[in-house]
Amino acid sequence: MPKILIVDDIEDNRYLLKRRLKRFGFDNCVEADNGFKAIELVRDEVIDLVFLDLMMPGMDGFEVLTELRNLQLLDNLPVIMISAADDLENVAKGIELGAEDYLSKPFNPTILKARTDAALEKRARALDKIQTAQNSDIYTGLPNASGMMADSKNWDSYQSVKALQVQFVKYTDIYNSFGVDGATKYLCAQINKLTEFLNDSGLCQAPALYRMTYDSVAITMPNVSDEAVFEISEHIIRTLSGQFTSDTISVLEEVRVAATVTDEVVAASELNRQLASAMSGTSLHQPFAVYQDDAQSVVLERIYLEADLRRAIDQRELEVYFQPQVAVATGAVVSAEALVRWPHPERGMISPGQFIPIAEQAGLISDLGMLVTSLTLEALQNLDTLQKAVPISINIASEHFLESTFEQEITRLLSSYPSHLTALIKLELTESTFLDDKALVNRVMSSLKNQGMKISLDDFGTGYSSLSYLFQLPIDQLKIDKSFVDALELDNRAQSILSHIIALAHDLDFEVVVEGVETQEQLNWVSASGADLIQGYFYYKPLPYKDFIDVL
Structure with missing residues (x-):
């Protein structure tokens, strides 16, 4: 639908012309009551045809035409002047300045429609030629x-x-x-x-x-x-x-x-x-x-992706999906884990397994972590408005957590949100975070807990899996890894070990989440072991925000 601009300082004139144009099917009309506003609209919007009154106070139609031409906004934009029937001298002046045609007052409906159709058809042909020229090679006629x-x-x-x-x-x-x-x-x-x-x-x-x-x-x-x-x-x-x-x-x-x-x-x-x-x-x-995909191509691919990832983080183009966590006792969704996703504008959805290692190698993991935390807090605030807020877990990379600025950055970010939302945030840390500087880790974790946040020990059952961490660190939640769940099907002793770990965690007043549950048999084993929460494809895959709202 073409957009038509009507420029006239008299409201009744604008109304009459707009009404007649709508009768001809031209519903997309905008108005300007002075020349300055007309130039602003032509500059900022896609206008297909202008009806311009020549006699206006402040800035008349001739000055509008002159300014549009100086700004190179008149190219391929038809302008039909509105003038008195005997004002041919001014009409000629307007055409010299670049106007396409004129209409005399009062308007003849037949002539109005004919000249509007002709001007818009000329505009369409001009745009087609421009598009063809931009997309074609002038020598061979092939697309470029x-x-x-x-x-x-x-x-x-x-x-x-x-x-x-x-x-x-x-x-x-x-x-x-x-x-x-x-x-x-x-x-x-x-x-x-x-x-x-x-x-x-x-x-x-x-x-x-x-x-x-x-x-x-x-x-x-x-x-x-x-x-x-x-x-x-x-x-x-x-x-x-x-x-x-x-x-x-x-x-x-x-x-x-x-x-x-x-x-x-x-x-x-x-x-x-x-x-x-x-x-x-x-x-x-x-x-x-x-x-x-030889070695050189892999290197080039990584360079391109790193540059795109930097831009995506800066422009906040990444998204957060939410994988629901289900209470074993009730079967209800009571919490979730925030998981970052990258919908690349050209490559489609890029796997976290592909871009997170790039973020780590390029020194972007802290920026990525802060973006995910910010996006999660925004989503949590929206859920709170809908009265659907639940605890959300956020993965924090060990190198990010151990940075000297981490505590200050996370505290500053949280200060922008209501304090009751802070209590719904769980920071998930892996065991590798605790290896280098236990004193620093303890201090930062304690400080964050004092602000109301919860701490979750992620991926328990992989890596070092030292039980001593459960006694030494101020954690609130233990998250048992999928690899441990997979072992349930391979080794009968795994269920007994799982039950004892969960019992020990409960003795220490930890909540226990078991992730990676995908089958009914795994669900039965985990439920029988006394876990509090279950996370896995048996119930839900990671969901975009709108779908997550629907399951709450």
Whole structure:
């Protein structure tokens, strides 16, 4: 629906014109009662047509036209002047300043509709030309890299999109010798051969060609087999390489082909990165290369992900999911664990197992931890408003907890929220946190507990699993790891050990959570062992915030 701006200092005039436009189906109308506001609206919003009164106090229509032109806002924006019937001199002046047309008062409905339709149609044609120019190569007529990005929005319906990049090595020599016209004729001739083959071969359906660089084209092929990709590549190298002769050009071409054979749909930018990586592996004696996850690619991938992760943390683009914890006694959801998730704008959901090690290696784990804590507190405050607040556990990395600034940072963050929410926060720490400086750990934990927070010992049953920690540290909750639960099915003694650990924890007044429960048999064993809370896929996977609300 086009947006129309009506500029007139008289309210009745604006109302009359707006009412008539709505009768013609143009419901999206905005108004300005002076020229200054009109310029602001054109600058800040997408306006498709302006009706502009020429005679206004403060800033008249001519000044508005002049300012729009100076700001380069008048390009492809039609302006229809509103004037008196005998004011042709001013109409002519307005057209010189860039106005599209004029309407005389009082408005003739037929003429109003005709001129509105004509102006909007002209606007649409201009925008189409701009879009085409932005997404197309002016020499070959092929879509360019921007065109591929635009087309990639429709790739979701495919199971996979594989691609080739074809480089014409002698293009630069031809350009230097015969200029842009000769190089373009050569490239178009090669593209025509390529297009005819792709259309006639039957090896791929709906292939699309793009001019990606000055000397190369890319081909995307949806839902095609690896074998077809290799066969197409072989044919391209065989038929487009060798002697090329036209009226003025004679050259011995050496075509090179890079391929990506991913079995999924990836973003256009990622597809191009893979093609560029593969193309770097081609040579005169090895004209074909396939993108592979070799050591170099792994390093590059990590570099890209680290940069994206830094931006995602800074822009708060990560999300917190919540895995409910169920009370053994009642079967009700009484608490949850906050788990970070990264919905990458191009790569989709990236696994924590992939980005958390990158955060650790890049020194981002503290920033990540504070972001997760902040997002969790925001969610907890919203739950409190809905009267659904429950205790939430937050994982804190050992290197983050042991930083000298941790206590100060977490205290400052918590101070922004009501004190009763602090009592609903559990900080989950692993055993490795306690190995280096027990005195520091004890002091910080005690300080946090004095502020109302709870402390949970996470992953008990892995690593060192020293029972001495249960006596030495001011913890409130013991969390038994999934690996211990899995052992229940392999060793009959595991259930007895589990029962004794839980009994000891209860003697020390600790709450016990058993995580990783996935089967009915595991549930029966854990329930019989006397655990307080159960967390695992048997009940719930980690849920986005909206779904978590529904289970409370």
